[in-house]
Amino acid sequence: MPSTGRSLSHSCPTRNFCGGTRPGVPRLEGSPMNSFIRVRALPALSMATLALVASGLALPAEAATSTGKVQGVVSLNGTPVDSARVQLYERVDPDPGGDIEGTFTRIRTVNTDSDGRYSFAGLKSKKDPKYGEEIYDYSIAVSDRSGTIVRTGRAIDQKKGRTVTKNLHVKAAAILTGVVTTADGRSPAGLTMGVPLDLNQDGSDFSMFYPESTTTVRSDGRFVLAGLPASSFYDGVYVADGRYAKQCYDFVTTKLADCAPADPTLRQQQRLAIGAGEVRALPSVQMTVFAPPTTRLTGKVTDTSGRPLKGIAVDVNSGPADDQGVSRSSGRFTIASGLPAGPYGVRFYDPKNVWAAATGRPVVVVPGQPIGGLDVALKSVATVKTGKKGGRGTAKIAVMITRKASGSAPGGTLTVSFGEKSRTVTVTKGRATVTLTGLPAGTASLDVVYSGTASTAGFAKKARVAVE
Incomplete structure (x- = not known):
């Protein structure tokens, strides 16, 4: 099959769970265990069959259906696994043949029988409308x-x-088991216990295909983390209270400590090796670091006329800590987060790129104290078509600018510069033409800057013109 020439690195759930010719579609490759099992019919015609064909008699029609079936055996070290849970997922593609990746939805679940067997029938095969392949x-x-x-x-x-x-x-x-208590006597229920897994994961869309890596601590402080892959190098077995309060086991002091310490000796003390089939009871530990109180950040996103905008992403970021929200149909947004104390920047952007990104006022988070009034009015993105022409010592730039939000033609000014030479003209009904003279022969890289208006964002771009 000829290559489509498209990168797949961004859509592979694991290294052995990828390789298809269409982004977001898993394919197995590599070892025999992970290879496709293709079913091919290679019938051999007997002399009797040839005689039937030669005499004009029709062969019996082979039974055919429009749907297929998958079946197999689940085994562990060569022994069938009874009552294993086998879940069938179907990839739902919102943009068949396009570049938007689909997501997987569970549609059926069966348990293996005493011989480890399972089967799913009624599977439909589809053609990719873009590449024409199954x-x-x-x-x-x-x-x-x-x-x-x-x-x-x-x-x-x-x-x-x-x-x-x-x-x-x-x-x-x-399997890992253990008990966690809290230094302040609060209930440990809801704390997260986990290990870091490096599986080349690509987000939560494929989480159903990965081994377990976390579990929730019960109200009595006990936890059981099962289904864990064997490893000689788990770097930092942790207990966490939210995103920004995490401590790791120190297996020498048998206490919780800051994760990823700079001292290599202390870091080595946080590493865990565990074998396949092993059940390990971890030392009982006490959690001393907790998530800060929740801070509510609120505001409203509109266009420059005051019309509320829905679906605008809001990012609150300080570098090591951040959180996100999205505006509702009213334009309002609420971010309730356990952000650590400190200064944060607020940025607004439109995933559909209709409204230009903007930076809001900086804020200082004091955990538990609400922050309101994070309002912003966004300008429309400006789209531009550019024409260029070089002459003897001259370069001409012509533009046609359109507001992406409305399709209307804005005003403003256009400035074209080359070194110390610069000229600014008025944009009328979205159009403007600028000619620079006295330029040296060769390829001139011109700076083209549109000022924007009260409702349309400006832009800056380069234009290369061959000057005679």
Whole structure:
């Protein structure tokens, strides 16, 4: 199959769960276990069959259906796994043939029988409208409720009307248990206990195909983290209270400490090795760092006429800490976050790029104290078509500017510069032409700057013109 020439690195759930020719569509490659299992019919015609064909008699029609089936056996170290949970996911594509990646939705769940077997019927094969090839819109995830096997995901190379065999060889999981108390006597319920997993993950859209890496602490302080892959190098087993309050186990002092210390000796003390099938009881520890009180940040996003804007992203950022919100149909937004104390910048941007990004007033967060009045009026993005022409010692730039939000033609000014030579003209009904003279022969890189208006954002761009 010829390559489409498109990068896939941004859409692979794991290194062995990728490789398709269409972004966002998993494909397996590499080892035999992770390879596609293709079903091919290679019939051999017997002499009797040839005789039937030669005499004009029709062969019996092969039964065909428009849907396919996937079946297989789940095994652990060569032994079938009874009652393993096998979940079938279908990829939902909002833009067939386009560049928007789909998401996976679970549509069925079955348990393996005593022989480790499972099956799903009624799978539809689809054609990619852009590339004209069959696309693989199904994937399966295998786990068990006790967490004794590592959750594993596989893509299905489904063929129309065919039965595909997809055997899954799972690995034995490790299990961590322990008890966490709190220094101030508050309930530990809701604290998160976890380990860092480096699986080349690409966001939550594929989380159903990855092993477990976190669990929630119960009200009595106990936790069980099951389904964990064996590892000789877990760097920082942690307990967290929200995003910005995290402590890691020190397995020498048997206490919680700051994660990722600069001292290499202390960092080594936070590393954990655990084997497949091992159940490890961690030392009982006390949490001493907690999330700050929730701070509410509120405001309103409008255009320059005061009309509320929906769907504008709001980013509150200080570098190491940040949080996001989005404006509602009223234009208002609320961000309730446990941000640490300190100064923050506020930035507004439109994911659809109709309204120009803007920076709001800086704020200082005091945990628990609300911050209001973060209002902003956004200008429309300006789209521009540029014409350019070089002459003897001259360069001419002509522009046609349009407001993206309304399609109307704005005013303003246009400035074109080359070194110390510069000229500014008025933009009338979105159009302007500027000619610079006295330029040296060669390729001139001109600075083109549009001032914008009260309702339209300006821009700056480069234009290269061949001067005679």
